[in-house]
Amino acid sequence: MGKTLVEKIWDAHVVKRQEGFPDILYIDTHLIHEVTSPQAFDGLRKRGLPVFRPNQTVATADHNVPTLNQHLPIQEELSRYQVDMLTKNCKEFGIELYGLGHPYQGIVHVIGPELGITQPGKTMVCGDSHTSTHGAFGAIAFGIGTSQVEQVFATQCLLQQKPKTMKIEVNGELAKGVGAKDIVLYIISKTTAAGGTGYFVEFAGSAIRSLSMEGRMTVCNMSIEMGARGGLIAPDQTTFDYVHGREFAPKGEDWDKALAYWQTLYSDEDAQFDAVLKFDAADIQPMITYGTNPGMGIGISEAIPATVDQPESERPSYKKALDYMGFRDNETLLGHPVDYVFIGSCTNSRIEDLRAVASFVQGKKKADNVEVWIVPGSKQVEAQAKEEGIDKIFEEAGFMLREPGCSACLGMNEDKIPAGKYCVSTSNRNFEGRQGPNARTMLASPLTAAAAAVSGKIVDVRELLLEEYDVV
Amino acid sequence: MKKFEKLTSRIVPLPIENIDTDQIIPARFLKATTREGFGDNLFRDWRYDSNGQPKTDFVMNNPTYSGKILVAGKNFGCGSSREHAAWAIQDYGFNVVISSFFADIFKGNALNNGVLPITVPDEFLEKIFDVVFADPNAELTVDLEAQTVTINATGDSFEFEINPYKKSCLINGYDDIDYILSHKEVIEAYEQQR
Numbered sequence: 001m002g003k004t005l006v007e008k009i010w011d012a013h014v015v016k017r018q019e020g021f022p023d024i025l026y027i028d029t030h031l032i033h034e035v036t037s038p039q040a041f042d043g044l045r046k047r048g049l050p051v052f053r054p055n056q057t058v059a060t061a062d063h064n065v066p067t068l069n070q071h072l073p074i075q076e077e078l079s080r081y082q083v084d085m086l087t088k089n090c091k092e093f094g095i096e097l098y099g100l101g102h103p104y105q106g107i108v109h110v111i112g113p114e115l116g117i118t119q120p121g122k123t124m125v126c127g128d129s130h131t132s133t134h135g136a137f138g139a140i141a142f143g144i145g146t147s148q149v150e151q152v153f154a155t156q157c158l159l160q161q162k163p164k165t166m167k168i169e170v171n172g173e174l175a176k177g178v179g180a181k182d183i184v185l186y187i188i189s190k191t192t193a194a195g196g197t198g199y200f201v202e203f204a205g206s207a208i209r210s211l212s213m214e215g216r217m218t219v220c221n222m223s224i225e226m227g228a229r230g231g232l233i234a235p236d237q238t239t240f241d242y243v244h245g246r247e248f249a250p251k252g253e254d255w256d257k258a259l260a261y262w263q264t265l266y267s268d269e270d271a272q273f274d275a276v277l278k279f280d281a282a283d284i285q286p287m288i289t290y291g292t293n294p295g296m297g298i299g300i301s302e303a304i305p306a307t308v309d310q311p312e313s314e315r316p317s318y319k320k321a322l323d324y325m326g327f328r329d330n331e332t333l334l335g336h337p338v339d340y341v342f343i344g345s346c347t348n349s350r351i352e353d354l355r356a357v358a359s360f361v362q363g364k365k366k367a368d369n370v371e372v373w374i375v376p377g378s379k380q381v382e383a384q385a386k387e388e389g390i391d392k393i394f395e396e397a398g399f400m401l402r403e404p405g406c407s408a409c410l411g412m413n414e415d416k417i418p419a420g421k422y423c424v425s426t427s428n429r430n431f432e433g434r435q436g437p438n439a440r441t442m443l444a445s446p447l448t449a450a451a452a453a454v455s456g457k458i459v460d461v462r463e464l465l466l467e468e469y470d471v472v
Numbered sequence: 473m474k475k476f477e478k479l480t481s482r483i484v485p486l487p488i489e490n491i492d493t494d495q496i497i498p499a500r501f502l503k504a505t506t507r508e509g510f511g512d513n514l515f516r517d518w519r520y521d522s523n524g525q526p527k528t529d530f531v532m533n534n535p536t537y538s539g540k541i542l543v544a545g546k547n548f549g550c551g552s553s554r555e556h557a558a559w560a561i562q563d564y565g566f567n568v569v570i571s572s573f574f575a576d577i578f579k580g581n582a583l584n585n586g587v588l589p590i591t592v593p594d595e596f597l598e599k600i601f602d603v604v605f606a607d608p609n610a611e612l613t614v615d616l617e618a619q620t621v622t623i624n625a626t627g628d629s630f631e632f633e634i635n636p637y638k639k640s641c642l643i644n645g646y647d648d649i650d651y652i653l654s655h656k657e658v659i660e661a662y663e664q665q666r
Contacts, residue, residue: 015662016655021637024652026662036554038505047649064503078503085505129553129577145555145581147647155652157659161635193490194547197576227550229576293490293550313594317489317545410499410552419522431494431551433517 002268004165005234006200009140009265013123015157022159028122029056030152031108032095034086035063035412036127040150041089053156054094058117061086061099062107063412067375067402070100079413093153106378106404109133109346113217114380116246120235120262125152129224130346130428135232136216137239138265140200142230163229164198164274167267169205172281177462179356180215181348181426181445183207184222185287185297187279193295196228199275202267203233207281213242214352221347222428225294234266286461288333289430289443291321296430300448300460303330324432325440326420333442333458337369340423341453342435344375344402345409348426348446351384357450358390360461366398367456373415374399375407399453411436424452474586475645479567480613480624482539483604486531491544492551493578497560499552510556511563536608541568543600548589549578558585568614570621572597583638584647588614590621590632599628616642 003011016024037059044051051057064079074080083100090097098104104111109130112118120138125131127149134141144158151158170183188195201223208219216233223231233239240259243249250258267273285299298304306329310318322328343349343357354376366372374394376382382404385391394401408415409427416436417423423441426449430441442458451461501513518530526533542561548571549557558581561569569582570590582589592600603610603623613622616639622629641647652659 016658021651022635024655024659026659035502039507039555042506043649063499082503082505127553127555129551143553143577145553145558145577145584147555147581147584151649151652154649155656155659157652157655159637159648159652193550194573194575197547197573224551227547227575293492295490313545313598314489316487320488410494412499412502429492429494429551431492433498434494437498437517437522 002271004267004271004273005138005202005232005265006140006163006165007271009121009123010162012121013140022161024157025123025160026157027125027152029058029117029124031112031124031126031131032057032059032149033063033108033126033128034061034082036146037089037149038082038085039146040153041093043150044093044153047154049154051093051095051153056156057095057153058112059086059090059095059097060105060108060111062404063406063410065100065405066413067405067407067415070403076414103379106380107346107349107406109221110350110377110381113137113213114246114378116243116249119243119249119258120239120265125158130221132223132228132230133217133221133346135220135223135230136213137243138232138235138262140230140232143224163200166196166199166201166228166275166277167273168201168203169276169278170203170207170281171205171278172207174207174281174284175462177286177447177465178284179445179447180211180218182284182287183281184219185289185294185443186284188222188226188294189287189297190279191226191277191295193225193293194227196223196226199228201228201231203231208233209236212352213238214350217350218347222294225428235262286445286448288448288458289441290325290327290333292324292430292432293321294428294430294443296321297443300458301332301334303332304328306330334460336458337422338424338452338457339370339421340417341370341372341449342375342408342417342423342425342427343446343449344373344377344407345427346377346406347428349375349377349381351381353426353446354381354385354390355388357446358393360447360450361397361399361454362393364397364454366453369456370453372399372453373402373408375402375415376404378404397454408435410434411439417441424449424458473641473645473647476567476586476588476616476642478613478615478617479540480611481541482537482609482611483541483543483600484531484537484539485601485604486542486544487601489545490547490550493549493554493557494551496549496557497554502554502556507559509563510560511565514560514564540566541570541612541614542566543570543597543604546571546573546594548574550575553577555581555585558582558587562587570597570600583642586642588616588642590614592621592630592632596628596630599623599626
């Protein structure tokens with residue numbers, strides 16, 4: 001019987017398989033950041049251990065950093081201490097750090113791919129659940145806890161049960177104005193926020209295949225939001241073209257060798273998945289969330305499902321979510337006023353996201369009632385945006401282009417949405433208080449967010465899209 | 473890691489589904505660089521209002537309920553991979569979390585910190601809630617060796633699953649690093665043959 005892509009990569013990284021034990025899985029690349037690493041470094045010190053393979057470890061500062069005035073010392077004391085601690089730890093243990101001020105600094109899941117660190121066939125981990133992003137390249141990539149960060153530091157391995165596999169196929173053509181973010185929000189609205197738990201998901205089908213690498217990253221990024229350990233997409237020419245020539249991509253003969261291996265990375269025809277789901281791209285419209293988990297999403301023109309239509313045991317939690325959001329059963333969100341628009345996060349802060357927003361808002365102005373924050377995923381994305389003049393378009397529209405970091409996705413720095421305010425956000429989580437205590441988050445695509453920014457309310461971007469805007 | 477022993481305790485019931493790790497410990501409290509003290513901010517925004525005053529309607533502020541066992545609705549611990557959620561639960565004084573469904577990363581993090589996550593069927597979870605809401609002094613007994621959780625008042629018992637390796641880690645207080653490090657030569661040999 002053939003193997004799934006996950007099985008191929010997994011089996012190639014098993015250092016030891018022993019009956020009754022999880023596999024000892026070799027980790028090719030370990031990405032770290034300031035928030036989930038300090039206790040792991042402390043653990044190493046207590047055990048008197050070095051980092052086993054420091055040259056397979058890459059660090060950046062992203063979760064805690066301010067997105068204004070990054071050239072100045074961090075104002076907030078605890079954040080500054082945590083970022084300083086990362087610098088000190090990386091120095092002590094010999095780890096490459098792309099910290100504040102470095103031209104490669106950025107959100108850990110943006111810089112890995114753009115530097116060519118992320119490659120097909122690799123195993124990659126990070127103390128961050130959105131590590132699944134790197135699966136877009138046909139890698140096994142997943143988030144881990146801090147005890148596991150310490151494990152990887154100490155051994156370059158992890159103890160892991162081989163996960164079950166799920167295939168999610170999306171076939172057909174996407175409508176104009178519908179993109180990768182809408183695909184994944186649609187899938188999660190069907191699977192629920194727990195539907196993928198225990199699985200590694202392979203995304204396949206013509207609609208997935210037609211996505212750019214950045215679109216694929218958006219889809220894989222949110223596989224954790226259906227509970228999946230990770231998501232991945234078989235590498236193809238789109239993948240190889242993206243990786244080729246990047247800073248840490250293989251070069252010369254190494255490239256040829258790597259490419260020959262990468263071309264074997266697909267699920268065999270007769271491979272068996274533990275679960276298979278199929279969706280039709282034509283059924284997907286621009287999506288928006290109305291509740292407090294990413295599974296609570298609807299097509300932009302649809303009504304919020306009624307509480308009575310939920311399973312009885314789940315009604316109290318469902319009602320709690322609607323009350324938190326200030327929404328009612330059967331309400332549609334079209335026309336609902338918006339206070340903030342956040343375009344950023346490891347889900348949607350790459351150059352294509354910024355280009356899509358810029359191409360939509362060019363010549364328009366933001367609505368008076370909305371504050372718009374655009375936070376690029378990395379210094380390189382920021383530089384590229386400036387080179388293309390995108391920063392000017394944003395400035396003219398009244399959007400604020402800030403400096404890279406996780407920012408208002410989780411509000412660890414100053415970028416918090418005030419209590420009770422509505423934010424259309426291109427990030428990945430609409431949990432209670434995620435963007436700030438009592439903030440109300442509606443997840444959507446960059447285009448839907450841009451449309452909300454110029455309209456001051458929730459609108460169907462398809463109705464605003466004129467023929468001249470060739471954006472998806 | 474502290475060894476896990478048999479536990480009989482009262483229960484703190486939290487019948488809410490999809491409790492994510494941002495609720496367990498909001499991101500703004502993740503700035504500490506040690507593992508201690510997170511219990512103070514466990515369920516911070518459900519426990520305290522914006523002025524830091526306890527919200528009286530939240531179960532953890534209700535002196536009627538206490539204990540070392542937290543019982544919660546399905547899909548507990550979803551969202552962020554922050555191990556701070558497991559640290560906060562342990563630091564507050566919970567040794568066991570019972571739900572009908574756990575998110576993967578949280579489950580692993582809990583096990584790595586000596587907190588036992590027990591998955592029970594929906595019906596058993598409902599029974600626990602019924603019993604504790606009828607009598608807040610009701611107790612559960614968790615026997616890791618026998619892999620059972622028992623509602624003492626009714627005698628209802630459920631045999632839960634746990635990975636045998638993880639079970640022995642909890643009982644003996646071992647962690648994964650000890651195990652993997654004992655295979656260092658195998659790891660180096662693997663690196664050589666690639």
